[in-house]
Amino acid sequence: MTAPITAPATAAPPALEVRDIAKRYAGKAAVRGISLRVEAGEIVGLLGPNGAGKTTTINMILGLLAPDSGQVLITGLDLARQRTAALAMVNFQASYAPLPGNLTVRQNLLFFARLYALAQPARRVGELLESFKLTALAHTRCGLLSSGEQARVALAKTLLNRPRLLLLDEPTSSLDPATADDLRRMIRDLAARNGCAVLWTSHNMLEVEQVCDRVLLLARGRVLLQGDPRRLAAEHGDASLEDLFIRIAREPLAHGVDA
Ligand SMILES: Nc1ncnc2c1ncn2[C@@H]1O[C@H](COP(=O)(O)OP(=O)(O)OP(=O)(O)O)[C@@H](O)[C@H]1O
Incomplete structure (x- = not known):
């Protein structure tokens, strides 16, 4: 007797998958081949000095800017071809x-x-x-x-x-420390209980260590480093995430980022 053919169990697609997106403004590169994934329930920090390309990346994920090349998939839906369905999953x-x-x-x-x-x-x-x-x-x-x-x-x-994906651009920047702490707890709770994926930008490294499961550090339109925000500094010989951030912001060329 032939065994019945069963479809292999397929894992759910990530809440967000960005594949090698790039964007130039009037010939000047702002984002130069960024790839990233955010899984359901995960909070990922998108960090980088001013002008690193964070807002341009977020605007491409939101469909406000079209990438010159590369692809954005939201819960497996291709933003370029299934725009309405993909954006219905985001806020x-x-x-x-x-x-x-x-x-x-x-x-x-x-x-x-x-x-x-x-x-x-x-x-x-x-x-x-x-x-x-x-x-x-x-x-x-x-x-x-x-x-x-x-x-x-x-x-x-x-x-x-x-939403299955929340994009939060410096959500606590205007809040006092206690209110900011309340908001961080609410968002952590949301990710844990509802499985909502969060991409979070912040310039507050203590906040990032507290709230993010993983961080990506951008410089000059590329992902330079990524990892656990509580371990990344030690892995790179810095005393704190803030020290690592400052070192990379001041000397991106010394860390493999070309001009
Ligand atoms: N509309 C635009 N036209 C031309 N250049 C732009 C435009 N928007 C951004 N840029 C340039 O693209 C680069 C990336 O900018 P972007 O705003 O994405 O950086 P960012 O990481 O969000 O910075 P910040 O932390 O200051 O908000 C910068 O050099 C910026 O000057």
Whole structure:
């Protein structure tokens, strides 16, 4: 008797896979062949000095900029060919992109819920108001909230579409240390419980050590180093991640990055 043919178990694709993307602005290279993966539930830090290419990389992952070459796959969906389906798996937040201040918390969340074409927008907004302890502030205009409250609303907004990948660009940069700590805990919890993958940019190396499972250090548009943020410094003979970062930012040419 012939044994039945069974399909081999296939692993789920990573939440994000970036394959060798490059981008030039008016002939000047900003990103020069970056590849990276973020698995479900993983928090990956995208680090690098000013001008290293972090924002350009994020904008290519969000489909705001088209790479000159290379490929972006979100949960296995090719962003160039399956754009709508791929972007439905993503959300983004940055402190430089605040929510409209003249709308209340609830109006803001409902606006984005409708923008994302959610089936039951009011219900999803109600769930998030409750889980982020925002119900008492639902009818307050966002412009009147404290920075910490605004950060909570912004995080709630990013979860409306139940993303599999969150891109957070310096999410704690305007927060006091205690509020920043609360936000980091919320995001860690989210990754652990919902399996949401997070790509996080920050210039705060202590924060990165605390929150990220893995970091990639960019310089001049390339990935120069990657690894566990709690071990990377020792592996490269530095006392701290901050020391390693400063050394590479000041002397990228000495670390294998050409001009
Ligand atoms: N729209 C643009 N036109 C021309 N050059 C640009 C443009 N955007 C970025 N650049 C250049 O591309 C390079 C990478 O910039 P990018 O903003 O991606 O870096 P970054 O790592 O995000 O920096 P920062 O930490 O300062 O935000 C820089 O040299 C920058 O001057």
